[in-house]
Amino acid sequence: xxxxxxxxxxxxxPRQWYNILADIKMNPPLGPDGKPIGPDSLSKxxxxxxxxxxxxxxxxxxIPEPVLDILRIWRPSPLVRATFLEKALNxxxxxxxxxxxxxxxxxxxxxxxxxxxxxxxxxxxEKITTETGAGQWGSALSFACSHFGLECKVYMVRISFDQKPxxxxxxxxxxxNCVASPSxxxxxxxxxxxxxxxxxxxxxxAISEAIEAAVSDESGKTRYSLGSVLNHVMLHQTIVGLEAKxxxxxxxxxxxxxxxxxxxxxxxxxxAFPFVHDKINGKEIDxxxxxxxxxxxxxKAPFVYDHGDIARYTPLLxxxxxxxxxxxxxxxxxxxxxxxxxxxxxxxxxxxxxxxRAVNQIDAYRAGIILARSxxxxxxxxxxHALACVIEEALKAKEEGKEKVILFNWSGHGLLxxxxxxxxxxxxxxxxxxxxxxxxxxxxxxxxxxxPEIIKNR
Amino acid sequence: xxxxxxxxxxxxxPRQWYNILADIKMNPPLGPDGKPIGPDSLSKxxxxxxxxxxxxxxxxxxIPEPVLDILRIWRPSPLVRATFLEKALNxxxxxxxxxxxxxxxxxxxxxxxxxxxxxxxxxxxEKITTETGAGQWGSALSFACSHFGLECKVYMVRISFDQKPxxxxxxxxxxxNCVASPSxxxxxxxxxxxxxxxxxxxxxxAISEAIEAAVSDESGKTRYSLGSVLNHVMLHQTIVGLEAKxxxxxxxxxxxxxxxxxxxxxxxxxxAFPFVHDKINGKEIDxxxxxxxxxxxxxKAPFVYDHGDIARYTPLLxxxxxxxxxxxxxxxxxxxxxxxxxxxxxxxxxxxxxxxRAVNQIDAYRAGIILARSxxxxxxxxxxHALACVIEEALKAKEEGKEKVILFNWSGHGLLxxxxxxxxxxxxxxxxxxxxxxxxxxxxxxxxxxxPEIIKNR
Numbered sequence: 034x035x036x037x038x039x040x041x042x043x044x045x046x047p048r049q050w051y052n053i054l055a056d057i058k059m060n061p062p063l064g065p066d067g068k069p070i071g072p073d074s075l076s077k078x079x080x081x082x083x084x085x086x087x088x089x090x091x092x093x094x095x096i097p098e099p100v101l102d103i104l105r106i107w108r109p110s111p112l113v114r115a116t117f118l119e120k121a122l123n124x125x126x127x128x129x130x131x132x133x134x135x136x137x138x139x140x141x142x143x144x145x146x147x148x149x150x151x152x153x154x155x156x157x158x159e160k161i162t163t164e165t166g167a168g169q170w171g172s173a174l175s176f177a178c179s180h181f182g183l184e185c186k187v188y189m190v191r192i193s194f195d196q197k198p199x200x201x202x203x204x205x206x207x208x209x210n211c212v213a214s215p216s217x218x219x220x221x222x223x224x225x226x227x228x229x230x231x232x233x234x235x236x237x238x239a240i241s242e243a244i245e246a247a248v249s250d251e252s253g254k255t256r257y258s259l260g261s262v263l264n265h266v267m268l269h270q271t272i273v274g275l276e277a278k279x280x281x282x283x284x285x286x287x288x289x290x291x292x293x294x295x296x297x298x299x300x301x302x303x304x305a306f307p308f309v310h311d312k313i314n315g316k317e318i319d320x321x322x323x324x325x326x327x328x329x330x331x332x333k334a335p336f337v338y339d340h341g342d343i344a345r346y347t348p349l350l351x352x353x354x355x356x357x358x359x360x361x362x363x364x365x366x367x368x369x370x371x372x373x374x375x376x377x378x379x380x381x382x383x384x385x386x387x388x389x390r391a392v393n394q395i396d397a398y399r400a401g402i403i404l405a406r407s408x409x410x411x412x413x414x415x416x417x418h419a420l421a422c423v424i425e426e427a428l429k430a431k432e433e434g435k436e437k438v439i440l441f442n443w444s445g446h447g448l449l450x451x452x453x454x455x456x457x458x459x460x461x462x463x464x465x466x467x468x469x470x471x472x473x474x475x476x477x478x479x480x481x482x483x484x485p486e487i488i489k490n491r
Numbered sequence: 492x493x494x495x496x497x498x499x500x501x502x503x504x505p506r507q508w509y510n511i512l513a514d515i516k517m518n519p520p521l522g523p524d525g526k527p528i529g530p531d532s533l534s535k536x537x538x539x540x541x542x543x544x545x546x547x548x549x550x551x552x553x554i555p556e557p558v559l560d561i562l563r564i565w566r567p568s569p570l571v572r573a574t575f576l577e578k579a580l581n582x583x584x585x586x587x588x589x590x591x592x593x594x595x596x597x598x599x600x601x602x603x604x605x606x607x608x609x610x611x612x613x614x615x616x617e618k619i620t621t622e623t624g625a626g627q628w629g630s631a632l633s634f635a636c637s638h639f640g641l642e643c644k645v646y647m648v649r650i651s652f653d654q655k656p657x658x659x660x661x662x663x664x665x666x667x668n669c670v671a672s673p674s675x676x677x678x679x680x681x682x683x684x685x686x687x688x689x690x691x692x693x694x695x696x697a698i699s700e701a702i703e704a705a706v707s708d709e710s711g712k713t714r715y716s717l718g719s720v721l722n723h724v725m726l727h728q729t730i731v732g733l734e735a736k737x738x739x740x741x742x743x744x745x746x747x748x749x750x751x752x753x754x755x756x757x758x759x760x761x762x763a764f765p766f767v768h769d770k771i772n773g774k775e776i777d778x779x780x781x782x783x784x785x786x787x788x789x790x791k792a793p794f795v796y797d798h799g800d801i802a803r804y805t806p807l808l809x810x811x812x813x814x815x816x817x818x819x820x821x822x823x824x825x826x827x828x829x830x831x832x833x834x835x836x837x838x839x840x841x842x843x844x845x846x847x848r849a850v851n852q853i854d855a856y857r858a859g860i861i862l863a864r865s866x867x868x869x870x871x872x873x874x875x876h877a878l879a880c881v882i883e884e885a886l887k888a889k890e891e892g893k894e895k896v897i898l899f900n901w902s903g904h905g906l907l908x909x910x911x912x913x914x915x916x917x918x919x920x921x922x923x924x925x926x927x928x929x930x931x932x933x934x935x936x937x938x939x940x941x942x943p944e945i946i947k948n949r
Contacts, residue, residue, distance in 0.1 A: 034501075034560070036500075036501050036502075037501065037563050037564070038501065038563070040498055040500070042494075042498070043492075043494055043495065043496065044494075102492070105495050105496070106495070106575075106866065106867045107867070117564075117638075135593065136867075137863075137867035137868050137869065139906070176867060179863075179864045180575075199657075199906070199907075199909045199910075202909035202910065202912055202913045203869065203906070203909055205912070205913065205916050206860065206863050206864075206869055206909065206912045206916070207863060207864060208864065402664065405595075405637075405664050405665060406637045406664075406665060406666065408564065409564045409565070409594075409595035409634060410595050411595065411661065411664055448597070448657070448661070448906045448907060449657075449906060451657045451660035451661055451664065452657075452660065454660050454663070454664045455660045455663065458663055458664070
């Protein structure tokens with residue numbers, strides 16, 4: 034009988050994160066004057082120890098002991114051989130997934146939430162503000178803050194706040210305080226509400242609110258935390274791929290294909306970056322970040338300099354962007370409704386090291402049902418996008434008669450997102466695609482910004 | 492650093508269940524004529540292979556390979572040293588829990604659901620009917636049926652059906668079909684609705700409907716499945732305690748105290764029975780089943796012969812019972828709202844081998860919050876009752892200055908039960924206690940039934 038769960042002991046857990054900035058050159062973030070920003074300009078937003086990590090070029094960065102201690106609540110996470118899916122698809126491919134749904138908040142997000150809460154605490158911060166889309170990130174940060182005695186304030190995108198009331202309860206259970214965004218608590222929120230009182234909200238808006246709430250606290254004891262996009266977030270997530278690598282070694286396998294869904298990029302980066310290192314050094318691997326056709330940042334939008342939020346509080350980041358004022362359509366995968374993409378992920382796409390794919394939501398949920406009825410776990414809407422791609426690749430391997438090794442990241446469970454499954458099963462789900470004119474329109478906002486350099490690392 | 496998660500490999504998973512009937516003599520179930528029933532009288536309700544298992548006296552029963560194969564989706568489950576709880580309570584006690592929340596449906600229930608679906612399939616059955624309280628059992632059986640290609644029909648207690656709509660979605664995702672009980676689909680349901688159209692429903696009512704739906708299917712291809720109470724259900728759950736025993740051996744510990752919440756008794760039996768065997772053979776262990784004060788079957792009701800359901804479709808079972816027509820008050824722990832108790836658990840209480848405890852729901856949720864903010868996992872409302880007792884025992888150990896080993900069963904997570912946490916956090920939760928006259932009234936129904944013999948096994 035094939036062993037399904039390839040486990041690591043707590044002693045075998047990685048003690049260092051992998052920093053991809055040691056392996057790729059990047060365009061720098063720019064300030065309002067169009068010049069590269071220095072660390073000081075972000076010091077009201079983030080604690081200095083995280084800013085230093087954001088710009089570090091060290092390949093390996095030690096994971097602090099108190100962070101490891103909390104990660105051990107659910108880590109190392111299992112690497113699972115998806116024997117029931119393989120059987121359902123009758124494919125010769127060997128399919129493995131990293132099960133990140135086992136964390137208490139239910140996704141990969143606490144990998145960085147715990148680290149960020151730790152560094153903030155170390156720096157003397159008492160309160161953290163943040164945004165959340167589907168609620169996974171806000172839950173993860175509430176969970177992390179409860180361990181370090183930090184106050185946690187979450188601005189949750191209005192449409193998800195209304196659709197997923199349980200997420201607010203979850204945050205409250207861990208002591209977090211969650212409000213719908215746009216809110217009346219910030220200038221950014223009030224401005225949006227004045228223009229459009231019925232807006233569904235967006236991550237771009239919620240980020241503006243959370244940053245404003247942090248920098249406007251005159252005590253100086255509040256900072257902002259971002260759950261994706263930034264370099265240090267990608268860094269913290271690499272524990273996923275580093276564990277997976279060790280686990281695959283135990284069974285003598287190495288992936289031919291790696292797949293992760295991509296909203297801001299951190300779940301994808303977590304599983305992929307340690308293998309991107311190998312690819313840069315000559316390994317042949319197909320690496321696919323998967324996004325929704327309803328928010329096609331990597332597959333349809335250009336590589337530009339743009340802001341991470343609608344109020345333009347963030348620096349200009351070199352990334353694929355649909356425009357900082359873009360409000361993505363209300364697809365069910367709230368975690369994939371973001372106009373931008375991690376600069377590191379964007380850079381890798383630009384030079385062809387990874388190849389983005391886009392999936393429509395009906396195909397995503399069809400895949401989710403297949404997985405729920407074979408592997409058991411009900412996947413998060415975001416994960417479903419990766420799953421559609423996994424099934425496609427597994428069937429391709431069958432056509433080609435190849436015993437490919439496919440590795441993907443099961444980023445979270447969908448237990449608080451079941452309404453969308455009802456819709457799918459009742460045949461009431463619709464695909465949402467953007468038309469070209471909408472994209473052209475939304476991209477006007479960065480027309481006058483500086484353009485990033487085209488850098489080739491391979 | 493103390494290892495938190497004590498793991499077993501899939502190869503170390505128990506290959507046999509422990510059958511407590513080899514170690515204790517019991518009163519037999521009785522038919523309508525007051526005489527012990529034979530296996531044939533249940534053949535329209537259960538498949539014969541499960542009926543044989545129900546009455547088996549073999550101490551060890553092999554777990555079939557196809558059952559093991561599916562259990563391996565989440566088993567062996569981790570035994571966790573609750574280091575963060577120990578620290579929060581500053582107790583010298585060593586606290587361990589078996590984490591049964593890691594199964595796809597989120598509780599211990601699939602341990603028996605998978606086995607029951609397998610035996611039904613083997614016997615040529617095509618459809619299974621059942622009841623569910625909070626929804627954990629209906630979800631588990633839907634999950635199990637999806638693996639064996641069986642149709643699954645679930646009658647869900649009305650109050651939970653309304654409070655927890657996500658449970659229905661979960662069952663549907665696995666292909667199960669769930670309706671609110673009482674329904675208009677059965678005579679039992681219609682009779683109740685006629686008398687009391689606004690009834691919140693009860694497990695006793697839902698059981699009647701599910702049995703009726705099974706036995707009235709003229710094709711003969713439908714059977715009923717029960718998620719607790721019966722001997723074979725307790726048997727299937729013993730894998731929990733058997734794993735825990737192996738895991739504790741690995742770290743050189745043995746429990747002084749064992750705690751599990753008890754509704755029908757299966758979660759408690761799962762963790763406790765393999766240790767009850769040791770206690771009968773001379774080991775000193777305090778073993779506590781914990782129930783809500785709002786449904787005090789073991790702590791307030793007598794040991795009698797009574798039916799398992801309101802329509803009196805089941806045989807007379809020797810058990811602690813509040814009366815088969817009793818509709819428990821709407822406490823949040825839906826899985827603990829049952830008038831009866833497993834005959835095996837009842838027998839052990841009767842002879843003092845285990846000692847029942849009762850907890851009110853505010854204390855239960857207070858404990859749940861302490862656990863969520865220390866150990867991370869948000870507990871199910873049922874689990875919260877066990878947790879209140881765990882905390883009490885851990886604080887007692889502190890007072891006494893004793894390094895006791897406490898083992899408990901984390902029966903499930905509360906991710907689909909978060910509304911009650913909101914209530915608790917808003918100080919809107921109330922304790923619900925029965926007054927003596929209500930209990931006296933409800934117990935009249937079994938006044939004329941035969942009385943069980945008092946049997947002492949120790």
